[in-house]
Amino acid sequence: MTPAPRELPSVLDLAPVVPVVVLEDAADAVPLARALVAGGLPAIEVTLRTEAAPEAIRAIADAVPEAVVGAGTVLGPEHVGTAVAAGARFLVSPGWTDTLLEAMRGSGVPFLPGVSTASEVVALLERGIEEMKFFPAEAAGGTGYLKSLASPLPQARFCPTGGVTAANAATYLALPNVACVGGTWMLPADALAAKDWERVRALAAEASGVRPAG
Numbered sequence: 001m002t003p004a005p006r007e008l009p010s011v012l013d014l015a016p017v018v019p020v021v022v023l024e025d026a027a028d029a030v031p032l033a034r035a036l037v038a039g040g041l042p043a044i045e046v047t048l049r050t051e052a053a054p055e056a057i058r059a060i061a062d063a064v065p066e067a068v069v070g071a072g073t074v075l076g077p078e079h080v081g082t083a084v085a086a087g088a089r090f091l092v093s094p095g096w097t098d099t100l101l102e103a104m105r106g107s108g109v110p111f112l113p114g115v116s117t118a119s120e121v122v123a124l125l126e127r128g129i130e131e132m133k134f135f136p137a138e139a140a141g142g143t144g145y146l147k148s149l150a151s152p153l154p155q156a157r158f159c160p161t162g163g164v165t166a167a168n169a170a171t172y173l174a175l176p177n178v179a180c181v182g183g184t185w186m187l188p189a190d191a192l193a194a195k196d197w198e199r200v201r202a203l204a205a206e207a208s209g210v211r212p213a214g
Contacts, residue, residue: 010179014042016210042067077099084108095115146160159179
């Protein structure tokens with residue numbers, strides 16, 4: 001397999017919305033990715049929550065070159081190695097440790113370590129990392145919390161994920177320290193079960209049109 005390109009400047013600038021995908025069957029990966037790309041969402045985070053995830057990432061990397069496929073729920077160095085070997089072009093973690101951070105930094109691909117407190121943000125900034133996942137966004141304080149971080153920590157940029165929906169995505173995107181959001185609302189369980197890729201495409205098209213509120 002030809003290795004995926006590693007030239008991405010920033011995960012945060014790929015699209016305003018990053019679909020967060022959980023796949024039980026790797027056979028669904030390619031049609032799902034094609035539907036998301038056709039709807040205007042090229043950045044796709046496949047979470048490493050299922051046994052099918054590495055194969056799904058590999059299938060998308062091989063068959064849907066216009067997609068930028070990444071791995072989510074990265075929890076340790078083994079996950080980093082598995083994801084990159086499968087063709088992941090970015091990595092996302094729900095939290096971070098120094099061990100995980102070292103592995104992600106050494107991967108050769110962009111990454112978003114997860115944070116939910118000001119102290120975690122400051123610790124990453126001390127390590128020269130300014131781009132982060134804010135997770136779980138709604139449970140950790142939502143737009144109010146992120147707005148409070150913008151003034152004292154303006155260099156930090158976030159992708160909020162966790163409780164972000166079609167109803168509140170625009171409010172998150174209006175914040176000066178939010179570059180994109182992650183979500184699953186364009187991937188309803190019944191559409192995936194029915195393999196209704198046209199519905200996924202239509203929902204992705206709606207999501208890709210989300211603009212900052214106000």
